[in-house]
Amino acid sequence: MKKNPFYLKEIPVDAPFCDREKELADLISYARSNSNVVLFSPRRYGKTSLTKRVQNTLKSDGTLTAYCDIFGVTSVEEIAGRIAKSIYAVTQKNEGLFQKAINFITSFRPVLSPSPEGGVSVSVQTAFKTDGLKILEDTMESLERFIDDVAVSVHVAFDEFQEIAEVDNSIGIEGVLRQYIQKIQCSFFFIGSRRRILLNIFNDRKRPFFQSALNYELKPLPHKDLILFITSQFKRAGKHISEENASKICQSVSNHPYYMQKFCFFLFEEVDKEVTQNDIVETNAVVIESERVVFESILQGxxxxxxxxxxxxxxxxxxxxxxxxxxxxxxxxxxxxxxxxxxxxxxxxxxxxxxxxxxxxxxxxxxxxxxxxxxx
Ligand SMILES: Nc1ncnc2c1ncn2[C@@H]1O[C@H](COP(=O)(O)OP(=O)(O)O)[C@@H](O)[C@H]1O
Ligand SMILES: [Mg+2]
CATH class of the missing domain: 1.10.10.10 (Winged helix-like DNA-binding domain superfamily/Winged helix DNA-binding domain)
Structure with a gap:
C-alpha cells in the first residue's frame, strides 16, 4: 500500500508542489537583486512553504538563508532573540560561520541541544542584561556587521511579521528595524497572513517602513493546475480520481491549497481504489466537521x-x-x-x-x- 501523498502537517520542501512557478521565479529574482518584499495572503495559502522553496534554491547557490518566525512574540527582547536565533540556526552547521556569528552577535549566546527529531536544535540566551530597544539595536547592529563580514549573499525571511505591531512600543521597534534594514546589504521578506495589520505597516506614510518593500500577493491556486495536481497525486499513489471529482474538490475548497491537501488526505485514506461522488460528499462533511471547534470559537468572539x-x-x-x-x-x-x-x-x-x-x-x-x- 502506497503512502498517502497529501499532507495535513507542514509540506516538506521536496514534496510535489502545485504550480507557483511564476511566484517562485519572481521571488527568487527579487531576493537575488537584494530587494525587500512583503509577501501576503490569507492563512494557509502557501507563503511559508513557498518561502522555504525560495530559500532552498538560494541556498543551493551559496546564499545564507535565515528564517525568522515572529509568530507569538510578546516583547522587543523576544524579537531580538528570534533574530539572533535565526542566524545561529543557519550558520550552526558551518564551523567558521558559526564562530563568526558568535563573535559578532554579543547580545545573545547560542544554546545547542539535541532535538527530538534528531539533529541539533538552537535556542538563545541573553548574554547581558539590557532592556527595551537597546537589545534590538545591538542585535541588528551585529547582524549588519556579520553580513558585511561574511561576504556571501544573505536572505532573511521574517514570517508573520505583522506580529511586531502587537508588541508594546511597536513604532519604536519598527523604527529600529527599518533603520538597519535600510543599511544592511541583503534581501528581506516580510511575510504575513493578517493582511490589514501587515499592509498598514508598509503603506501608512506615518510609519517607519512606509514604502520600503514591494507588495507581493499570493493568490489561491489556479483551478486547472490544481485538478491536475490532485489527479496525478492519486495516480502516483496507486488510486484513481476523475477530473470531474477533482474539480468538485477544488470548488468546495475554492482552490485553497491547505484545504485541498486536507480534503484529499482524508479522501485518500477513505477510498480503496476509485473515488466516487459519494466519497466526495462524505469527505466534504468530514473536512467541515474537523474545523467546527475553531469556527465556533470565532463566532463566540x-x-x-x-x-x-x-x-x-x-x-x-x-x-x-x-x-x-x-x-x-x-x-x-x-x-x-x-x-x-x-x-x-x-x-x-x-x-x-x-x-x-x-x-x-x-x-x-x-x-x-x-x-x-x-x-x-
Ligand atoms: N503550491 C502548493 N501545492 C500543494 N500544497 C500546497 C501548496 N501551497 C500550500 N500548500 C499546502 O498548504 C499548507 C499550508 O501552507 P503554508 O505555506 O503553511 O501557508 P501560509 O504560510 O500561507 O499560512 C502546506 O503545508 C501545504 O500542505
Ligand atoms: Mg505561514
Whole structure:
C-alpha cells in the first residue's frame, strides 16, 4: 500500500508542489537583486512553504538563508532573540560561520541541544542584561556587521511579521528595524497572513517602513493546475480520481491549497481504489466537521449583528451591502450597524472586499461553507 501523498502537517520542501512557478521565479529574482518584499495572503495559502522553496534554491547557490518566525512574540527582547536565533540556526552547521556569528552577535549566546527529531536544535540566551530597544539595536547592529563580514549573499525571511505591531512600543521597534534594514546589504521578506495589520505597516506614510518593500500577493491556486495536481497525486499513489471529482474538490475548497491537501488526505485514506461522488460528499462533511471547534470559537468572539453580517456574506457575496433589498433579505438592520460590522470583520480578516469588483466575501472557504450549512 502506497503512502498517502497529501499532507495535513507542514509540506516538506521536496514534496510535489502545485504550480507557483511564476511566484517562485519572481521571488527568487527579487531576493537575488537584494530587494525587500512583503509577501501576503490569507492563512494557509502557501507563503511559508513557498518561502522555504525560495530559500532552498538560494541556498543551493551559496546564499545564507535565515528564517525568522515572529509568530507569538510578546516583547522587543523576544524579537531580538528570534533574530539572533535565526542566524545561529543557519550558520550552526558551518564551523567558521558559526564562530563568526558568535563573535559578532554579543547580545545573545547560542544554546545547542539535541532535538527530538534528531539533529541539533538552537535556542538563545541573553548574554547581558539590557532592556527595551537597546537589545534590538545591538542585535541588528551585529547582524549588519556579520553580513558585511561574511561576504556571501544573505536572505532573511521574517514570517508573520505583522506580529511586531502587537508588541508594546511597536513604532519604536519598527523604527529600529527599518533603520538597519535600510543599511544592511541583503534581501528581506516580510511575510504575513493578517493582511490589514501587515499592509498598514508598509503603506501608512506615518510609519517607519512606509514604502520600503514591494507588495507581493499570493493568490489561491489556479483551478486547472490544481485538478491536475490532485489527479496525478492519486495516480502516483496507486488510486484513481476523475477530473470531474477533482474539480468538485477544488470548488468546495475554492482552490485553497491547505484545504485541498486536507480534503484529499482524508479522501485518500477513505477510498480503496476509485473515488466516487459519494466519497466526495462524505469527505466534504468530514473536512467541515474537523474545523467546527475553531469556527465556533470565532463566532463566540463576535456580536449577533456581526454574525448576521457574516452569514449574509457567506450565503450571498455582494458589492451592494447597503442596497435596500440586500439589507431586508438578510435582516441586516441599520446602515450604521452594517458599517461597524464590516469594519470589525475585515479588521479580523474574516471578510474582505475584492478591490476590483467591490464584492464583499468571507475569506476562509470552509468557514463560508460551514456558515451556510449552519444557517439553513
Ligand atoms: N503550491 C502548493 N501545492 C500543494 N500544497 C500546497 C501548496 N501551497 C500550500 N500548500 C499546502 O498548504 C499548507 C499550508 O501552507 P503554508 O505555506 O503553511 O501557508 P501560509 O504560510 O500561507 O499560512 C502546506 O503545508 C501545504 O500542505
Ligand atoms: Mg505561514
Amino acid at each position: 463576535l456580536t449577533t449583528k456581526q454574525i448576521v453580517m457574516l452569514s449574509a456574506l457567506a450565503k450571498e457575496p455582494t458589492a451592494k451591502v447597503y442596497s435596500a433589498s440586500y439589507m431586508a433579505q438578510h435582516h441586516l438592520g441599520s446602515t450604521g450597524g452594517i458599517q461597524q460590522s464590516l469594519d470589525t470583520l475585515s479588521k479580523q480578516d474574516l471578510i474582505e472586499k475584492n478591490y476590483k469588483t467591490g464584492v464583499w466575501f468571507v475569506v476562509d472557504p470552509i468557514f463560508k461553507n460551514w456558515l451556510i450549512e449552519m444557517s439553513l
